[in-house]
Amino acid sequence: MIHEELYKTIFTRRSIRKYDMTPLPEQKLQEIKNFADNTKKLVPGIKCEICFLDKENVKNIFPIKAPHYISIYSEKKEGYLMNVGFMLQQVDLFLSANNLVSCWLGIAKPSKEVPTSNNDMEFVIMLAFGNTHEKLHRADTSEFKRKGISEITSITGADELLEAARLAPSASNSQPWYFSGDQNEIIISREKLSFLKAPIFNRINQIDMGIALCHLWLSIEHQGKTAYFDYTKSNAPKGYEFMLKVKVGGGKSC
Ligand SMILES: Cc1cc2nc3c(=O)[nH]c(=O)nc-3n(C[C@H](O)[C@H](O)[C@H](O)COP(=O)(O)O)c2cc1C
Known part of the structure; x- marks a missing residue:
């Protein structure tokens, strides 16, 4: 997807916390994975890995139940947290641009260790995603609650x-x-x-x-x-x- 489509989505995206629990088709998941694996990095030297989890593999004290979660692991190098935010926000916008919905989850954790190719990587954060019966997008920027x-x-x-x-x-x-x-x-x-x-x-x-x-x-x-x-x-x-x-x-x- 070209950057211009991601840019346009900035002005209508929203977080969704109620999901339709029907899993997405395998082909759609593959498309999302391909996009996620090719996001631009803020700090190119930091190795990261992205994987999908389902609800059985996620611990969350304020449960947001979604059919899928995307979880990101990173080497712990200078700037790695900003780098992860930069990368995964591209995925958040990609999902919204594809009429899917998502929510960043700051507290949720994978319930079991997911093997990564590099032992120096740690779990950083995840996004819940899927379909919803709620309104997908904001109509305009007046619907955002933000600082002036x-x-x-x-x-x-x-x-x-x-x-x-x-x-x-x-x-x-x-x-x-x-x-x-x-x-x-x-x-x-x-x-x-x-x-x-x-x-x-x-x-x-x-x-x-x-x-x-x-x-x-x-x-x-x-x-x-x-x-x-x-x-x-x-x-x-x-x-x-x-x-x-x-x-x-x-x-x-x-
Ligand atoms: C890093 C990060 C962590 C977040 N963690 C949670 C969370 O644990 N639970 C939740 O319901 N929302 C979470 N959110 C969503 C924010 O509350 C939401 O983005 C913010 O209120 C703005 O609303 P909007 O995304 O609909 O524009 C998180 C957002 C970010 C960026």
Whole structure:
């Protein structure tokens, strides 16, 4: 699927928590697996593996019962949580673009060890997915509950570019992102967490950052430009922690 279709889906996708339990046809599952195995990485050097689980193989204290779950495993290298968010959000958008529905599950775990090809990999997170009898898509962006653009950026003239990132899903809708710098070099920062919130959100908020970056990357491509990810440190605004910079280049790369 071309990136433009994923981009368009950003403006209508939603999380679904009630599923039709009829399993999807094998061919559909294969299509999803092929897409998932070929997603773009934020950090190309990190090895990841994606597998499908069914409800018998998932433990969830707030059960969301779905016919299928997609589970991601990763090497634990610098930036791996953002990388996982970046990759799996492409799958979340792909599902929505194909009239399927999904929900990120921050607490669920596989009920048994799933063998991966590399022992250094750990389970990171999963997405529930399938069909639903509920409404598949939002009608327009007024149906999103999100911070306003001025709460997440100080950059003038970049509202259109950043709108896709503003609409990104996050754990407990926490939206921990902030965009500063300028339109050509966007500094991406994450909200610093209080002593009380840190144990709950420190890990998962890094996945959220990867999700917002996926939306930003698609938005940059939509404008016919290229995103370059640069980890050279810059100053973050007060109350935020620097994550990376996105440099916006002229033409599209492959
Ligand atoms: C990393 C992550 C973890 C999440 N974990 C859960 C979860 O455990 N249970 C749940 O019901 N929703 C979960 N969500 C869904 C969010 O609550 C949802 O994305 C957010 O409220 C925004 O709503 P929307 O996705 O419909 O736009 C999670 C979302 C993300 C991005």
